[in-house]
Amino acid sequence: MKLQRKNRLRTVALGAIAVSGALVLTACGSDDNGGGASGGSGSTKAAGNIKCEGKGQLLASGSSAQKNAMDLWVKNFSQACKDIQVNYKATGSGAGIQEFLQGKTAFAGSDSALKPEEVAKSKDVVKGGQGINLPLLGGPIAIGYHVPGVDNLVLDADTLAKIFDSKIEKWNDEAIKKLNPDAKLPDLKIQAFHRSDESGTTDNFTKYLKAAADKSWPYEPAKAWKAKGGQSADGSAGVSSQVKQTAGAISYFELSYATANSIKTVKLNTGASAPVEATSDNASKAISEAKIVGTGKDLALKLNYTTKADGAYPITLVTYEIAGDKGNKAETLPATKSFLTYIASEDGQSVLKELGYAPLPAEIAKKVRETVATLS
Numbered sequence: 001m002k003l004q005r006k007n008r009l010r011t012v013a014l015g016a017i018a019v020s021g022a023l024v025l026t027a028c029g030s031d032d033n034g035g036g037a038s039g040g041s042g043s044t045k046a047a048g049n050i051k052c053e054g055k056g057q058l059l060a061s062g063s064s065a066q067k068n069a070m071d072l073w074v075k076n077f078s079q080a081c082k083d084i085q086v087n088y089k090a091t092g093s094g095a096g097i098q099e100f101l102q103g104k105t106a107f108a109g110s111d112s113a114l115k116p117e118e119v120a121k122s123k124d125v126v127k128g129g130q131g132i133n134l135p136l137l138g139g140p141i142a143i144g145y146h147v148p149g150v151d152n153l154v155l156d157a158d159t160l161a162k163i164f165d166s167k168i169e170k171w172n173d174e175a176i177k178k179l180n181p182d183a184k185l186p187d188l189k190i191q192a193f194h195r196s197d198e199s200g201t202t203d204n205f206t207k208y209l210k211a212a213a214d215k216s217w218p219y220e221p222a223k224a225w226k227a228k229g230g231q232s233a234d235g236s237a238g239v240s241s242q243v244k245q246t247a248g249a250i251s252y253f254e255l256s257y258a259t260a261n262s263i264k265t266v267k268l269n270t271g272a273s274a275p276v277e278a279t280s281d282n283a284s285k286a287i288s289e290a291k292i293v294g295t296g297k298d299l300a301l302k303l304n305y306t307t308k309a310d311g312a313y314p315i316t317l318v319t320y321e322i323a324g325d326k327g328n329k330a331e332t333l334p335a336t337k338s339f340l341t342y343i344a345s346e347d348g349q350s351v352l353k354e355l356g357y358a359p360l361p362a363e364i365a366k367k368v369r370e371t372v373a374t375l376s
Contacts, residue, residue: 050076050080050342051338051341052083052084052338053334053335054334054338055083056083056084056331056335058087058339059106060086060321061088061090061095061096061105062093062110062322063090063092063093063110063200063319064090064091064235064236064237065139065200065236065253065317066319067237068356069137069256069351069357072355073339073342076351077339077342077343086335086339092197093111093201093203094197094198094200094223095197096108097114097118100122100125100322101118101122101131103125106335107336110200111199111201111318111319113294113298114133114300119131122324125324126324126326126327128326129327130324130325132294132296132297132298132299132322132324133300133322134320134344134368134371135299135300135301136319136320136340136343137318137359137360138284138318138319138357138359138360139256139280139317139357140255140280140315140358141201141205141252141255141278141315142253142254142258142265142278143251143266143315144240144243144252144253144257144258144264145263145265145266146245146249147171147186147188147248148186148188150184153180153264154269154275155179155266156268156270157208157212157216157268157270158213159175159176160209160213161216163192163250164209164230165228166230167216168190170187170188170189171186171188171189171248188247191231191246191247192230192231192249192251193231193233193239193246194230194232195233195234196225196232196233196234198224201253201317202224202252203223204303205252205315206219206221206226208314208315211305211306212305237257240263241261244263250266254317254356255279255283255356256355258356265277265278266278268315270308270314272308274310276311279313280352280356281358283313283316284359285311286307286313286314286316287303287318287360288361289307290318292364297374299367299368299371301318303316303317303318316358318360323340324375326376328375337373337375340375344360344369344372345365345369346365
């Protein structure tokens with residue numbers, strides 16, 4: 001068993017090294033990048049159901065929420081498509097969008113849809129077209145905590161809002177006691193951590209707080225943290241690491257980070273018949289209520305953060321890959337379409353649940369595949 005595990009880890013590590021060696025390939029626009037030939041010729045049907053189109057190096061960046069999924073997607077895709085190297089950097093949604101709008105990447109990952117002003121700016125880079133939102137995965141934003149002696153913790157939107165706005169400062173506060181009458185809550189200072197970088201995870205978490213606890217959360221939702229007090233760390237990896245090592249800590253991050261770090265997560269009192277746990281299935285129940293609000297080829301979704309349906313976990317996000325509807329660089333387009341088609345496929349979506357993500361509803365995934373096929 002030890003030998004098998006060592007070989008397996010070595011294989012994964014070698015794959016990661018190969019991917020990390022990828023260089024830069026710019027995305028949309030007309031800027032000259034050396035006149036590389038289009039890689040569309042000689043495409044082959046790879047192992048499994050991955051269709052390989054194009055060749056070369058593909059650079060993307062953005063959402064750290066999807067990093068664990070992207071790592072596996074890139075590994076599987078690279079094994080099938082030997083002529084394409086995908087390099088995704090989990091820089092955070094805000095940074096990813098900015099790099100896309102500067103023409104530095106083939107696509108961006110973001111946990112929030114493009115704002116109107118970002119769509120307008122994208123027209124300067126995507127010549128003759130614009131950036132569009134393609135939902136590729138969903139999942140719960142878990143509330144991870146580290147309170148010694150407390151293995152089960154229930155909170156509601158109002159209490160969470162006050163914790164993250166420094167209005168509730170001790171774990172044995174009466175509001176928390178009321179929600180957890182059987183827990184032995186310590187007289188311990190709450191250490192609330194938020195993201196230091198601009199983050200779609202922050203945007204979605206604060207959308208939930210604003211929608212479900214408007215009276216206790218006076219701030220408008222945004223990628224940048226606006227509340228007073230608390231401590232910060234960079235990326236989902238940063239805040240989850242702080243929770244793991246800091247007694248009294250609490251923060252928000254994707255379920256996959258809680259699972260990977262063995263961090264306990266809060267159950268939410270939503271008004272349903274029972275508190276709701278952060279799981280992929282429970283997130284899927286909430287995401288199934290999402291509506292497409294984008295127009296044309298844009299598939300931006302509106303989530304329901306105030307659902308009270310039994311078993312529906314409302315603090316969810318949908319991560320988008322942002323690409324140009326038309327006007328993409330010819331030399332990057334085949335590889336971009338090939339990779340996005342794979343991750344929107346049944347094969348690509350089927351690996352998400354084991355990582356703590358929620359696959360897209362089938363009808364939305366189908367629309368994404370149809371839209372990717374029309375990118376030009």
